[in-house]
Amino acid sequence: MQVVKITKNEAGQRLDKLLAKYLNLAGKSFIYKMLRKKNITLNGKKCDGSEKLSEGDEVKLFLSDETIEKFSEVKIQKVRKRKLDVVYEDDDIILINKPSGMLSQKAKETDESLVEYLIQYLLDGGKLTKEDMRQFKPSVCNRLDRNTSGIVIAGKSLPGLQLMSEAIKERTIGKYYLCIVKGSVAGPKEIDGYLKKNEKTNQVTVLKANELCREDKDALPIRTQYRPLCSDGRHTLLEVKLITGRSHQIRAHLASIGHPIAGDYKYGDPAVNREARDKYAVQSQMLHAWRLVMPKELREPLAGLGGREFTAKPPEEFMRMTAGMPGYERFIS
DSSP: OEEEEOOTTTTTSBHHHHHHHHTTTSOHHHHHHHHHTTSEEETTBOOOSOOBOOTTOEEEEOSOHHHHHHHOOOOOOOOOOOOOOEEEEOSSEEEEEEOTTOBSSOSSTTOOBHHHHHHHHHHHTTSOOTTGGGTOOOEESSOOOTTOEEEEEEESSHHHHHHHHHHHHTTOSEEEEEEEEESOOOOOEEEEEEEEEETTTTEEEEEOGGGOOGGGTTOEEEEEEEEEEEEOSSEEEEEEEESSOOTTHHHHHHHHTTOOBTTOTTTSOHHHHHHHHHHHOOOSOSEEEEEEEOOSOOOTTSGGGTTOEEEOOOOHHHHHHHTTSTTGGGTOO
C-alpha cells in the first residue's frame, strides 16, 4: 500500500486526473476498476474519481509496490549544467531571463529546453524531488521564440502555474519588449492589422483591413503599441507593448511598416542584418522581453505580487548596438 498526501500542488484537481499522472503507464480502465473495487480510496472512503481534491486529503493505493512501479514512471531528462538568470523566485513561480538560442519548450523529444534546465535547477537546489514529479511537473506559462531573449514565467507549483497561465490568457499581465529596428522612428504609436500564418513555412503575413479577401478568413486581428526610447538616426531602440499576442507579431508588424528588427533573418532587411553582424557581432534578432507588470489583483498564493514590476537585463548585443544612442543607459544597463 502507498499513501499520497495531497499538497497545494495537487489540490484543486479531480482525483482521476491525479491518478492518471501518478499511474501514468496505466490505462483509464485499470484506474477506474481499482476505484470500483476500493483498491484506491480517498480519505478512507470509496470514490469514483470525480472528487475534487483539497490540501490535506489522503489517497490510499491498496496495490503492491511492484504494481505501482509497473504503472508509474518518472522521466527526468539529463541535461548539461547551465546557470539560469533568475529574475525573481518564490515558492510558486519563477521568472527567468531566457537567453537567445534556447527553446522555451521542446519541439521534439531529444531537445533541451528551458523546462528541462528549470527542472534540473530545482532538483539540484533541493526545491523539487523525483517523487514530487509523480503529481506535478514544473513548466513555463508563456513562450518566447528561440531567438528572442527575456522574461519567461514558470510555475513551480500548480496554483502558480494556473494563476499565471490564466493571467496571460486574459491579458492582464503587461508585457513590454525592447527591440532595435531599422531607421528613425517617430512615435509613440499604436498600429493594427491582420495576421495570416502559413503553417508550412511557419511565417506570417500582416495585412491591412482593406487588403483582406475571401482567402484571408483565417487572418487574426493584431494590435501593437510602441514608443521610441533613443536613436542614432540609423537605428532606433523601441519599447513595444503587445495588446494582442500572436505568433511573430512584433517582428512581422514592425517589418510591415518599414522598421524591421535588426538580426531578424525571417522578416528583416538583409543589409541591416549584415551591418548588425559585421559591425556589432549580433548573432540573433534584437528582440528582448524586457519588462513584466503583474495584474493589480491576484489571488492567493500570489496576492503579494499584485502590481509588482520586473525587468530583465538585455543581452550584451543590445549594449553594443545602442552605445551610440543618446540616453541609452537608462534602458540598457
